Amino acid sequence: MKKLFTCLLTVALLALASSLASAHDPSSGGSKNFLQVFVNGKFCKNPKLTTVDDFIFMGLDVPRNTLNQLGSNVTLVNMDMFPGLNTLGIALARVDYAPYGLNPPHIHPRATELLTVIEGTLLVGFVTSNPDNRLFTKVLNKGDIFVFPMGLIHFQFNIGETNSVAFSSLDSQNPGLITIANATFGSNPPINPYVLAKAFQLDKSVINYLQQKI
Amino acid sequence: MKKLFTCLLTVALLALASSLASAHDPSSGGSKNFLQVFVNGKFCKNPKLTTVDDFIFMGLDVPRNTLNQLGSNVTLVNMDMFPGLNTLGIALARVDYAPYGLNPPHIHPRATELLTVIEGTLLVGFVTSNPDNRLFTKVLNKGDIFVFPMGLIHFQFNIGETNSVAFSSLDSQNPGLITIANATFGSNPPINPYVLAKAFQLDKSVINYLQQKI
Amino acid sequence: MKKLFTCLLTVALLALASSLASAHDPSSGGSKNFLQVFVNGKFCKNPKLTTVDDFIFMGLDVPRNTLNQLGSNVTLVNMDMFPGLNTLGIALARVDYAPYGLNPPHIHPRATELLTVIEGTLLVGFVTSNPDNRLFTKVLNKGDIFVFPMGLIHFQFNIGETNSVAFSSLDSQNPGLITIANATFGSNPPINPYVLAKAFQLDKSVINYLQQKI
Amino acid sequence: MKKLFTCLLTVALLALASSLASAHDPSSGGSKNFLQVFVNGKFCKNPKLTTVDDFIFMGLDVPRNTLNQLGSNVTLVNMDMFPGLNTLGIALARVDYAPYGLNPPHIHPRATELLTVIEGTLLVGFVTSNPDNRLFTKVLNKGDIFVFPMGLIHFQFNIGETNSVAFSSLDSQNPGLITIANATFGSNPPINPYVLAKAFQLDKSVINYLQQKI
Amino acid sequence: MKKLFTCLLTVALLALASSLASAHDPSSGGSKNFLQVFVNGKFCKNPKLTTVDDFIFMGLDVPRNTLNQLGSNVTLVNMDMFPGLNTLGIALARVDYAPYGLNPPHIHPRATELLTVIEGTLLVGFVTSNPDNRLFTKVLNKGDIFVFPMGLIHFQFNIGETNSVAFSSLDSQNPGLITIANATFGSNPPINPYVLAKAFQLDKSVINYLQQKI
Amino acid sequence: MKKLFTCLLTVALLALASSLASAHDPSSGGSKNFLQVFVNGKFCKNPKLTTVDDFIFMGLDVPRNTLNQLGSNVTLVNMDMFPGLNTLGIALARVDYAPYGLNPPHIHPRATELLTVIEGTLLVGFVTSNPDNRLFTKVLNKGDIFVFPMGLIHFQFNIGETNSVAFSSLDSQNPGLITIANATFGSNPPINPYVLAKAFQLDKSVINYLQQKI
Structure with a gap:
């Protein structure tokens, strides 16, 4: 199913060296001529079809599971x-x-x-x-x-x-979001171990250990 | 009929935390490969087809009709x-x-x-x-x-x-453009009258009167 | 007592039509030569004197008093x-x-x-x-x-x-923060009542009532 | 006499990669602690002393003298x-x-x-x-x-x-505002005539003539 | 052949009066739903298909030919x-x-x-x-x-x-990039010679000469 | 000795939600009234005293010493x-x-x-x-x-x-510039070793070793 994004109409762009043109509210477009637009690399909904549910996200009160390595x-x-x-x-x-x-x-x-x-x-x-x-x-x-x-x-x-x-x-x-340990020792593919050994002044075996673990 | 917007080529975007990339003039693109682009949620014209008429708007000297409630x-x-x-x-x-x-x-x-x-x-x-x-x-x-x-x-x-x-x-x-009276008392649907009565310290009947009138 | 603001060093400015130059962290300045700078119209602390307490604000968990007209x-x-x-x-x-x-x-x-x-x-x-x-x-x-x-x-x-x-x-x-009712009916000095009466299509006496109350 | 600029309080700055912090209205500061601030390289007035005359400029309807070379x-x-x-x-x-x-x-x-x-x-x-x-x-x-x-x-x-x-x-x-002819042929000091002769494919004597005239 | 641009995912836009939303790295999107997006007026590649070759440009060490009028x-x-x-x-x-x-x-x-x-x-x-x-x-x-x-x-x-x-x-x-001589004397179509003669205080014949040469 | 910065006059600021006001060239100010301004947290030179040497930095061709741990x-x-x-x-x-x-x-x-x-x-x-x-x-x-x-x-x-x-x-x-190894293991004061041990899944003794070395 295709996910449609609410773009609130036309889109905020910084006109160069100058000013900010933007459209944050669904009424400002009057854009009758298009059905879907690409904004920020997302398909936008037709503004006429925007509903209030596009402006709400639910469930932030629910505790998340912390049963993992980091807690x-x-x-x-x-x-x-x-x-x-x-x-x-x-x-x-x-x-x-x-x-x-x-x-x-x-x-x-x-x-x-x-x-x-x-x-x-x-x-x-x-x-x-x-x-x-x-x-x-x-x-x-x-x-x-x-x-x-x-x-x-x-x-x-x-x-x-x-x-x-x-x-x-x-x-x-x-x-x-870039977790230092993951991006450094757990990238895909891994960073050359020699680079990490030199950067962290660690033995290559420690680096290998880290790269396998993370 | 589909309205085509003149985007002067490629488009001004603010590259993150950094600098402003933009293209204000029709010659800067050399974008031979596409026929229509979406910029600011608008279809853009092929830059090669841009004409001087895209940069002009006429008739601002003509007096407008002020025969309305506000004059x-x-x-x-x-x-x-x-x-x-x-x-x-x-x-x-x-x-x-x-x-x-x-x-x-x-x-x-x-x-x-x-x-x-x-x-x-x-x-x-x-x-x-x-x-x-x-x-x-x-x-x-x-x-x-x-x-x-x-x-x-x-x-x-x-x-x-x-x-x-x-x-x-x-x-x-x-x-x-947001006219205070219209957005407050004439929204569609109307704002809950209790909200407006409390906000403006007016009797609910005055609010009802206002919401009908505006 | 003069309040000193933590400016984290030198300051974020948008260099024109171009990129963002900024300095969000206290170590980036090496600005040994000045004692106080004006940023955003505030006196800044000497970055060398910045402490962790400049980055914390306390007490947002304390319920506030809502015994007022609006609750x-x-x-x-x-x-x-x-x-x-x-x-x-x-x-x-x-x-x-x-x-x-x-x-x-x-x-x-x-x-x-x-x-x-x-x-x-x-x-x-x-x-x-x-x-x-x-x-x-x-x-x-x-x-x-x-x-x-x-x-x-x-x-x-x-x-x-x-x-x-x-x-x-x-x-x-x-x-x-602009409260519509206050800015409209409670400005200092008051907006010309004729303007408000016409804008809200209310009798001038209602406007006077509102201006006194708010 | 020192010219004081109305800065409407504290000042618009682009916080890096992020958002726009700014203060366009004189009431938003509560900046009791300073008398003058530097914004955009200008001395600002104390916001408490801002008057409506800071927001007006008069006389744009008066025709200007066009008795000059360019008319x-x-x-x-x-x-x-x-x-x-x-x-x-x-x-x-x-x-x-x-x-x-x-x-x-x-x-x-x-x-x-x-x-x-x-x-x-x-x-x-x-x-x-x-x-x-x-x-x-x-x-x-x-x-x-x-x-x-x-x-x-x-x-x-x-x-x-x-x-x-x-x-x-x-x-x-x-x-x-950069007038092409003036900046090119009338800079102070003048641009090396050899540079201009080569750029415009003109004889050096024409360049000299232009530099003297403009 | 259609040229596809690497957009690194979704795209940097300046959300109005506020902050910078952007996506500079290919992993941040999770945008499984689209095949091509328009960013800056360019078709973007599907981020999943981005390769390291999109981030490299080669050959800047090779001397360029300077056998032309300007050298x-x-x-x-x-x-x-x-x-x-x-x-x-x-x-x-x-x-x-x-x-x-x-x-x-x-x-x-x-x-x-x-x-x-x-x-x-x-x-x-x-x-x-x-x-x-x-x-x-x-x-x-x-x-x-x-x-x-x-x-x-x-x-x-x-x-x-x-x-x-x-x-x-x-x-x-x-x-x-706007070369002054070319944009002024070599535009297509040419600028009205009277305009240039007056601007540069040159005889119209010199302007004609320049317009033909450049 | 106080270091004076060349601010090219008045200063680039992003006027809120709107446009970019800026002054990149020394002639644009006409700011006869101030001797020094604070821009980006730096003292600026009087624009009238700006010289061409403010726009040049020399010596980038000289090889730097790489006789250090990282080479x-x-x-x-x-x-x-x-x-x-x-x-x-x-x-x-x-x-x-x-x-x-x-x-x-x-x-x-x-x-x-x-x-x-x-x-x-x-x-x-x-x-x-x-x-x-x-x-x-x-x-x-x-x-x-x-x-x-x-x-x-x-x-x-x-x-x-x-x-x-x-x-x-x-x-x-x-x-x-933030070197990952230095900021993580060599900060001043050091990050709590327990934090780093958990983050990198390393024994606390390895963390201690790293913190001493870096």
């Missing part, structure tokens, strides 16, 4: 899961953490993140660019908000003995 | 009326005012507006955000320019005894 | 309240609703909003631009997310008999 | 002349043309232009990029609008026997 | 030549100069340029906007970098007795 | 090293590689990179986002260009027996 689970609601976000430049994530669960060091290549703790206690941190590589780290409790600036490596670690939950706001409809 | 008439020349604007991020409007005609409080959800008085005398104003809600208001005469910042509620009122005319520049090819 | 309370965490957001282009709000509490029709002149229901049941809606002024409306429950596109009039109404709470993500560090 | 006169109302435009990304120009007056080939390095003929008859044109260098040219009459895409060489020539007037909308608060 | 040759690697650049907002050029070869005065309507001298000695310059039209000029040697700001007229002239080579970085995937 | 050396010419780049949104890097030298896996949090091989033979690669984490890898020779999309982990490895040199174009004036 955490990220539910990213981007424009692939919530077509109505297309062209609106915003996304959301729910993160569940088992006790001592870890959302491991990762980056969002296209977004800043604002994390709000809904339940529990999290140790969080981010590391700045070379040459300083300063770690900014903090223990967060329920109701705390923390900001992870665009593109920096960051993590959250549940240091409590109960489950934790956090909601993340991301300022892109397609923020991307 | 004003807005002619918005956006990319739906002037396809050549597509991707160029700019639009124009002509506003005609009968004596005591009103362009009622409204917003452009996606543009700042620069209004130039061509004829007549206008009382104009805009209101700033909460909590101050300051009103900036002024009487404008022929040759005056006034700026209404992005997204703020504003209006123009012809306080003279003759017709007035203004030209508005808008920095989006699809600025949108 | 709702918006806590907007923008760059004025959370200086670390400066240049990061994102903000958050907590909204508390008493039973039958209303977050009345309003706009954010500079942001799209993604609302997540944390507790309770909300009737929400937004209205599109002229000429259609379509109302998209929906009942949301705990865990539902709803998107209000940039610049459109929208509202939330607690239709349950218990308190409700929602968290809103906004894709601007300074989204702005 | 034309461009009045560019950018943020230097109209401080309230600062951060709002829009500008305006009035162009007066004597009979047979010429606004010679020029570019705006940072803007698209939308020209509206107020009086008279103009022959206009723009040339596209290499390799095609197509000329799009048209005769415009009162009420016609023509769009000159970003960065392309364009001109207007009054082909009528009466004065002409046009208003130009530009989608930048600082669009810039 | 220079520009190889512009934009998104038409290197489809993988689409949406990434960057481009490159190689410029070869014979002894005394000239890259004549030109503009890039949509980009700033950073020129690096690989071999030889170049006299370079750019001219600023009206009214100053200041010429900034310099002799560059191997290893020097020079920046030509967005939209300004600039040139490079090989003042050495050997070949020179430069690499240019441009911050747009479609920067455009 | 590579990155010379990043960003706005801190080359003040004239401020607001122009572009930067450059020279990378030197000894035989078998490695530019280890890293990210640029704010830029896409276009790498051109000047000398030698490089094995390069980048890894896409979760969940696919596809590795795109290729051997590059002199004259090849390769593009690393915004924010993705990438590396270059000199697989030849001679020195290699590459030039990188980056579409931000402050792209940032």
Whole structure:
């Protein structure tokens, strides 16, 4: 079945060096002449057929399964899961953490993140660019908000003995998520082990071990 | 008949977190391989078939009919009326005012507006955000320019005894126009009257009256 | 006491027609030569003096007082309240609703909003631009997310008999908030009553009543 | 005397790869802590001291003197002349043309232009990029609008026997204006004549003649 | 044969007044439902079929033929030549100069340029906007970098007795290139000679001569 | 000594949701009233004092010392090293590689990179986002260009027996550089070893070893 995306009409584009032309609301088009358009590489629905259900996503209150190696689970609601976000430049994530669960060091290549703790206690941190590589780290409790600036490596670690939950706001409809360990040691195909051994100053056998495990 | 839009070739897009890629002139494409493209949700003409008529819109000098309840008439020349604007991020409007005609409080959800008085005398104003809600208001005469910042509620009122005319520049090819009274009391379907009664601290019967009238 | 904002170094600017130059992390500057900079019209801290506390905002879990006319309370965490957001282009709000509490029709002149229901049941809606002024409306429950596109009039109404709470993500560090009723009938100084009477097709006495009340 | 610019509070900045943080309205700051800020390289007024006169520019209806070599006169109302435009990304120009007056080939390095003929008859044109260098040219009459895409060489020539007037909308608060003849043959100091002779395939004596004249 | 462009998935768009939604990496889409998309007016490849060859362009080390009138040759690697650049907002050029070869005065309507001298000695310059039209000029040697700001007229002239080579970085995937002499005197069709005669204060016969030659 | 940056006058800012106001050339300001401005968190020079030397950076042809653990050396010419780049949104890097030298896996949090091989033979690669984490890898020779999309982990490895040199174009004036191994295992202060052990599925003793070494 073909998935149709709600594009709210015509589409936001940045006209060069100049201004932003866009169409966020279904009434603004009057585009009677086309049935489907391609926006952001997605098929759009005919605006006349847009319904309110295109603007809602349900179920973010349901706890996710954290029975995995890391004890955490990220539910990213981007424009692939919530077509109505297309062209609106915003996304959301729910993160569940088992006790001592870890959302491991990762980056969002296209977004800043604002994390709000809904339940529990999290140790969080981010590391700045070379040459300083300063770690900014903090223990967060329920109701705390923390900001992870665009593109920096960051993590959250549940240091409590109960489950934790956090909601993340991301300022892109397609923020991307790159887990450092997976992208580095678990890519497909694998990165040349010599490269990793040299980069991490590890023995090639450790690299092989890591590449098999991850 | 299918309307074809002039896209001036390939299209302006903001490459992420980075730079602006765009193509404003018909010669820059060399795109011999496609016949029609979708840009901003519009079919584009084959650039080789672009003619000078795609870059012109005529008739903005003709006075518009202001025989209506408000005594004003807005002619918005956006990319739906002037396809050549597509991707160029700019639009124009002509506003005609009968004596005591009103362009009622409204917003452009996606543009700042620069209004130039061509004829007549206008009382104009805009209101700033909460909590101050300051009103900036002024009487404008022929040759005056006034700026209404992005997204703020504003209006123009012809306080003279003759017709007035203004030209508005808008920095989006699809600025949108939301008349406060219409969107609030005349939406389709109507907003729940209880919501409006509470918001405006009016009796529900007044709300019903307003919803029927508008 | 002078409030210092964390600017994370040097600052994000859009170099014209081109690309985005920015500096989101405190290590990237090497800016040994200045003590304070003005970014977004704020004094910035010396990056060397930035601490982790610049990136945290606390207390969003605390219920807010809704004992007011509307039965709702918006806590907007923008760059004025959370200086670390400066240049990061994102903000958050907590909204508390008493039973039958209303977050009345309003706009954010500079942001799209993604609302997540944390507790309770909300009737929400937004209205599109002229000429259609379509109302998209929906009942949301705990865990539902709803998107209000940039610049459109929208509202939330607690239709349950218990308190409700929602968290809103906004894709601007300074989204702005304009309550329609307040900006229209409660501006300072007031809008000319004749303008409002004509715009809303109400008797001038009703306008006077509204202007005094709001 | 120091000129103070109205910055409408804090300032629009593009937070990286992400979203637009900005403050277009004087009420949004609550910035009690500073007296003057630097925005766009301009001193800003204290927002509390902003008055409505910061948002108005007068006198665009007054005909300009066209008694010069070219028979034309461009009045560019950018943020230097109209401080309230600062951060709002829009500008305006009035162009007066004597009979047979010429606004010679020029570019705006940072803007698209939308020209509206107020009086008279103009022959206009723009040339596209290499390799095609197509000329799009048209005769415009009162009420016609023509769009000159970003960065392309364009001109207007009054082909009528009466004065002409046009208003130009530009989608930048600082669009810039580069007259081809002046920048090429009249720069200060002059471009090496050998360079120009080779570029234009003209004799060096013609270049010298041009450099002296322009 | 139809040329397919690598769009790296879905596409970067600027969601209005807000944030940047984009998708730069082939894994982020999960877009199983479409075979070809239109992005920037180009057909995109199915992301699943993207290969590493879409990200490489070869042969920039090969000297170009400079046996022409100007003694220079520009190889512009934009998104038409290197489809993988689409949406990434960057481009490159190689410029070869014979002894005394000239890259004549030109503009890039949509980009700033950073020129690096690989071999030889170049006299370079750019001219600023009206009214100053200041010429900034310099002799560059191997290893020097020079920046030509967005939209300004600039040139490079090989003042050495050997070949020179430069690499240019441009911050747009479609920067455009407008050679002043060609666009002014060699457009198709030609600009009205009267316009050029008046603009350059040259006799019409010189203009005719120039138009025939260029 | 205070370092003054060339800001080319007033400054590029993105006016909200709208258009780009900017000033790239020193003549456009006419800003007689200020002596120093703060742009991007830098002191700017008085535009009248700008000289051509603000637009040049020298010495990129000089081979860098690669006698270090990794056998590579990155010379990043960003706005801190080359003040004239401020607001122009572009930067450059020279990378030197000894035989078998490695530019280890890293990210640029704010830029896409276009790498051109000047000398030698490089094995390069980048890894896409979760969940696919596809590795795109290729051997590059002199004259090849390769593009690393915004924010993705990438590396270059000199697989030849001679020195290699590459030039990188980056579409931000402050792209940032985060070496994965350093930011992960060498931050200051160190990331909690338990976090890293869990993330990389390594024994805590290996983590300790890594943290001491890097």
